[in-house]
Amino acid sequence: MPDTSAMPVFDGHNDVLLRLFRKGAQGVEQQFLDGDGEGHLDLPRMQAGGFAGGLFAVFVPSPDPDPAGARAGRREAMSGESYDLPLPAPLSLGEAQPVALAMAGILFRIEKASGGRVKVCRTAAEIRDCMARGVLATVLHFEGAEAIDTDFRSLEVMVQAGLRSLGPVWSRPTAYGHGVPFRFPGSPDTGDGLTDAGKALVRECNRLGVMLDLSHLNEKGFWDLAELSDAPLVASHSNAHSICPTTRNLTDDQLARIRESGGLVGINYATSFLRPDGQMSADTGLDVVLRHMDHLLEKLGEDGVGLGSDFDGATIPAEIKDAAGLPNLVAAMRQAGYGETLVRKICWENWVNVLERTWGG
Numbered sequence: 207m208p209d210t211s212a213m214p215v216f217d218g219h220n221d222v223l224l225r226l227f228r229k230g231a232q233g234v235e236q237q238f239l240d241g242d243g244e245g246h247l248d249l250p251r252m253q254a255g256g257f258a259g260g261l262f263a264v265f266v267p268s269p270d271p272d273p274a275g276a277r278a279g280r281r282e283a284m285s286g287e288s289y290d291l292p293l294p295a296p297l298s299l300g301e302a303q304p305v306a307l308a309m310a311g312i313l314f315r316i317e318k319a320s321g322g323r324v325k326v327c328r329t330a331a332e333i334r335d336c337m338a339r340g341v342l343a344t345v346l347h348f349e350g351a352e353a354i355d356t357d358f359r360s361l362e363v364m365v366q367a368g369l370r371s372l373g374p375v376w377s378r379p380t381a382y383g384h385g386v387p388f389r390f391p392g393s394p395d396t397g398d399g400l401t402d403a404g405k406a407l408v409r410e411c412n413r414l415g416v417m418l419d420l421s422h423l424n425e426k427g428f429w430d431l432a433e434l435s436d437a438p439l440v441a442s443h444s445n446a447h448s449i450c451p452t453t454r455n456l457t458d459d460q461l462a463r464i465r466e467s468g469g470l471v472g473i474n475y476a477t478s479f480l481r482p483d484g485q486m487s488a489d490t491g492l493d494v495v496l497r498h499m500d501h502l503l504e505k506l507g508e509d510g511v512g513l514g515s516d517f518d519g520a521t522i523p524a525e526i527k528d529a530a531g532l533p534n535l536v537a538a539m540r541q542a543g544y545g546e547t548l549v550r551k552i553c554w555e556n557w558v559n560v561l562e563r564t565w566g567g
Contacts, residue, residue, distance in 0.1 A: 212256030213536045214337055216554035218472030218514030219347070219421070219443035222247040223309045224265050225518045235315045239323070246517035246528040249323065252342060255532035258554065259333055259343030261371050261442060263519075264309045266302045266352055268294035268378065284388060284478050284486045291388040294378045297352045303360065306353035310346060310367070317344070326368050330562035337554070345561075347419070347442070350376035350385075356403045358410050365414050370565065371442070372411055373419035374404055374427070382407050383427040386453035390484035394453050394460075399426035400434075408434045417564045420444070420464075421474075421514070422454070432463050437564045439469035443514030445479045446501040454479050461505040470560045471502055472514020475522040488524040492538040495523065499539070499552070508548055512557045 225245045226234040241250035247257070283291055317324050324342040327333045336343035346368045348354070354361050354372075361369075377385035382404035384397045400408070408431055411418050420428055420441040432439055441464065447455035456464075456471065464471060473495065478486040480494045502511045515522070517529060525534050539549050 212254070212533050213549060214258035214554050215256050215260075215513060215532050215536075216258055216333070216337070216343070216557040217260030217517070218512055218557060219261055219263055219349075219474070219519075220247055220515060220517040221263055221265060221519030222517065223262055223312050224267065226312050227305075227309045228267075235312060235319050238316055239320055246515075246522070248529075249320075249342065251528055251530040253340075255528075255530040256536075256553075257342075257529045257532060258337045258340075259327070259345070260515075261345045261347040262313055263347050263349040264306050264353075265349040265376060265519075266297060266305045266309075268297065269301070284390070284484070287483075289388070289390055289484075290392070293385070293387050296379050299352065299355055302350075302352035306348065310364075310369075313344060313346060314368075328368055328370060330558055330565060333558050333561065337558075345370050347371035347373075349373050349419070349422070350378075350380060351382050351407060352380050354407070356381050356406075358407070361407075361410060361414070361416075365416060369416065370561075371417040371419055372407075373422055373442070374400070374407060374431075376422050380404075383430075384424050385422040386424045388478075389453045390478070391451040392453040393425070393451075394428070394447065394455070394457065395425040396453055397424055397426065399424075400430040405430065405434055412436050415565045417561065424453075425457070425460070428460055429463075432467070435467075437467075438560050439464045439467040440560060440564070441469075441471045441514075443472050443474040443476075443516050445471075445474050445498045446505075449497055449501060450479055450482055450484060452479055452484050458505055461502065465506045465510055468509075468560070468563060470510050470512050470556055471506060472512045472557070473498055473502065474514050474516050474520070475526060476516045476520030477523060478521070480523075486521045488521055490523045492523060492525050492535060495535065496538060496542050508551055509556055509559070511552050512560075513553065
């Protein structure tokens with residue numbers, strides 16, 4: 207049974223589906239349910255830490271014969287006083303769609319095999335019900351829209367299947383827009399805005415009630431989307447550029463616009479987006495997380511800040527370590543003087559409320 211003593215957390219971003227997909231073995235769904243002890247997430251550790259639900263990302267990796275080596279190389283490249291990693295080449299629809307469907311299938315098979323312990327949620331009411339009953343509330347999210355054709359025929363199908371959140375880009379360019387490179391120090395103003403197809407995608411997602419995710423989108427794309435969208439603006443896993451000046455973080459002007467829209471920013475635990483020196487190091491104290499939290503609360507208000515861990519996709523502070531360590535972050539918030547009402551808002555209420563405003567129920 208879930209640990210009901212832990213503060214529930216609804217999280218804006220994780221990459222466990224990518225981690226399971228890369229294992230390439232039969233039975234990964236049961237390994238997740240039983241607890242494989244790998245990465246940051248499996249059901250037993252999530253229950254132990256109060257991880258009650260979140261957006262589960264489908265991210266199609268760029269082809270690489272040695273993904274583990276590529277990740278190690280990225281860690282090494284992001285360890286200097288400055289860095290600027292080249293963006294991978296775009297993916298075609300034919301390359302991306304089968305992988306995205308396979309990864310989404312892992313989530314649906316987890317739900318089926320869970321015996322009622324996991325549910326793919328399509329409404330905010332379902333999320334609230336799951337959290338009340340101790341059922342893991344998952345939301346299907348696409349991190350990058352490469353698997354969506356520009357006529358949006360597949361978008362309709364995927365929404366019917368359960369897709370409720372979509373980022374037009376990861377960092378590489380798509381038919382819809384341009385992401386930011388991994389650059390430090392750097393501004394998010396790195397190139398062109400949304401394409402015509404990207405603007406049409408915004409309108410379609412608004413029509414279908416799909417949340418649009420601003421994380422990874424460059425600044426011109428951000429402003430294009432902000433001008434077009436009639437939904438709350440949300441960045442699922444981003445931090446404050448004024449504290450950590452990396453391309454992936456949000457400027458104060460962007461934060462002001464998100465606040466105007468009634469939107470939300472989920473704080474990313476990735477240390478390279480937390481630390482003022484931009485380093486990818488687990489030796490990063492929770493005081494740095496709280497610096498970003500304080501800044502975002504100042505700029506967004508108490509209703510505009512959530513959590514967006516990037517579990518299974520980033521190097522995170524050792525004091526958190528994995529999902530079972532979430533109570534350490536909650537304890538740090540309390541020790542910093544955050545009252546229980548604010549802690550509850552940041553941990554889960556703000557996320558569920560913004561999804562309800564976006565989805566209409």
